[in-house]
Amino acid sequence: MKVKALSRSTADYTRETKSDIQRLPRNVDPELHPLERAREYKRALNSAKLERMFSKPFIASMSGHIDGIYSMAKNPWDLDSIITGSGDGELRMWSLSSQQTVWRAPEAHRGIVKGVCNVPGGESDRFLSVGADKLAKIWSRSESAVARDGVTPETIATYSGKQPFSGIDHHRSRPLFATCSSLVEVWDVDRSEPIANLSWGADTINTVRMNQTEVNVLASCGTDRSVILYDLRTNSPLSKLVMTLSTNAIAWNPMEAFTFATANEDHNVYIFDMRRMDHAASVLRNHVSAVMDVDYSPTGQDLVSGSYDRSIRLWDVNKAHSRDIYHTKRMQRVFCVKYTQDNKYVLSGSDDSNLRLWRARASERVGIKSNRERASIEYAEKLKDRYKFVPEVQKVLRQRNIPAVIKKASQTKQIMLQSRKRKEENERKHAKSNIKPRVPERRKAIIGVTNK
Incomplete structure (x- = not known):
């Protein structure tokens, strides 16, 4: 006589430890779950x-500066530190974990600090600053004078320019840094004079940014509404883009060497491909006032922008509208923003003299998570x-x-935008001849592109 018996493994319904949840048998047949969609x-x-x-995106507000914060730099080799420069010439280095000042130079420059950047190298504790006093200075965090409050530490080196500087950035690996005024000057840290002068036009240049991936390329933007790309190998400009309004800041995508974002006076952030600059790859529109600064996340998939409308917006680079907006009652016009290197936080500096720390994902919580x-x-x-x-x-x-x-x-x-669009459609509808062609949104802000 043949008997068929049910055979079950105890591992299918028993717990390994007392803290485990009870295992429940489940049948995934959709006919047994008619309310699955509901x-x-x-x-x-x-x-x-x-x-x-x-x-709850807001974490902390770090006070200490007397004047507004107009420049900021993060250290790619140190997640905890951030450097800020204010309008009264003061430099501060902050610890994000303790939210305290760990280094300060009260009289680093005479006048506003226009730019700061870190000197590359995992063991390097040096950074550069430029101001409206025509000086570029190298500082060291390890100077003993910083321990005495109110004492400005000694500089490692000082470089004198012929005109007030408006921005600075350092090469990724070589001992070179670039400054901007009425032209872009490339400096060697071991020389007192610039080794190259790059210019294309005579107006003031607002910002200069070196590409940290394609290290021989740098970009600048000026008050003549231009965005210019330069090549360090030939010490000459590559191409020039002229827009309807001026650009305030530039940020290179850390994952795509040919992509960069610009913060414009027309309330928009434009993303460009340097290989085809006759149109924008994307237009990010939500701000209601001039965009003052922009920065990419380390993954290259997100952007943060700070605006004159007293708000910060976070963007997905593939979407035209912001995914979040950050603001506080006390925060004034935002002049500089940065993503931290771990992609978890956002920093903002405004002219109310406070440095603010935000979560990059408003509802995300830090800490170890169980499976x-x-x-x-x-x-x-x-x-x-x-x-x-x-x-x-x-x-x-x-x-x-x-x-x-x-x-x-x-x-x-x-x-206003709807009215303008309706007017254009009416003109096109009733015009007998010389009908204006429709201009794509990605080309509206571009006047022309010139290549050398």
């Missing part, structure tokens, strides 16, 4: 509500992405508390 929708809606409920917690977060993210176009979920995810001034300015700006 349950998923409810979970997606709850996940969206929890994200907004836990959205179950990590799996739950990933599942919630997938659900929100799957149901993001459902009206109820979309409404919760898009809801933001925006200051009344920004909201009113945004509505006014939207009315």
Whole structure:
């Protein structure tokens, strides 16, 4: 007689430890779960509500400067330190973990500090600063004089220019740095005079940025509305882009050597491909006043911008509208922003003399997560992405508390843009001849491109 018996492994229904949850048998047959979509929708809606409920982006405000913060630099080899320069000529180095000043030079420059940057090298504690006093200085954090409050430490080296400097940036590996005034000057740290002068036009240059991936390329933007690319190998300009309004800042994508972003006076952030600059690769539009600074995240997938409208916006580089807006009641016009090197935080400096620390993801929490917690977060993210176009979920995810001034300015700006578009369509509809061709949004702000 043949008897068939059920055989079960005890590993299928027993726990390894007492702290484990009980294993439950599950049948994934869709016929047994007719309300699966409804349950998923409810979970997606709850996940969206929890994200907004836990959205607390502001971490700390670090005070110490007397004047506004107009320049900022992060150290690629030190996650904890940030350097700021203020309008009264003071330099400070901050520890982000303790949120305290660890180094300061009260009278680093006579007048405003226009730019700061770090000297490369994992063991290097040196950094550079430039000001309106026509001086570029190299400082060392290890100077003993910083221990005495109110005493300006001695500089390692000082370089004198012929005109007030407006920006500075250092080469990734070589002992070279570039400054800008009415032209771009390339300096060797061992020489007292610039080794190369780069110019294309006579107006003041606002910012200079060296490409940290394609290290022989640098970019500058000036008050003549131009963005110019230079080649260090030939010490000559490559191409010149002229826009309708001037550019205030430039940031290179750390993962794509040919991509850079510009902060413009027309309230927009433009992303360009240096191989084809006759049109913008993307236009990011949400600010209601001039964009003063922009910076890429270390992954190259996110952007942060600071604006004259007293707000900070975070962007996905593949989307035209910001994913989040940060503001406080006390924060004034934002002049500099930076992503930290771990992609977790954002820093902003404004003319209310405070340095502020924010979360890059407003609802994200730091710390070690268990496997179950990590799996739950990933599942919630997938659900929100799957149901993001459902009206109820979309409404919760898009809801933001925006200051009344920004909201009113945004509505006014939207009315103006719609009116302009309607006028163009009416002219095109009733014109008998010489109909103006439609200009894509990515080309509207570009006047011309010149290549050498």
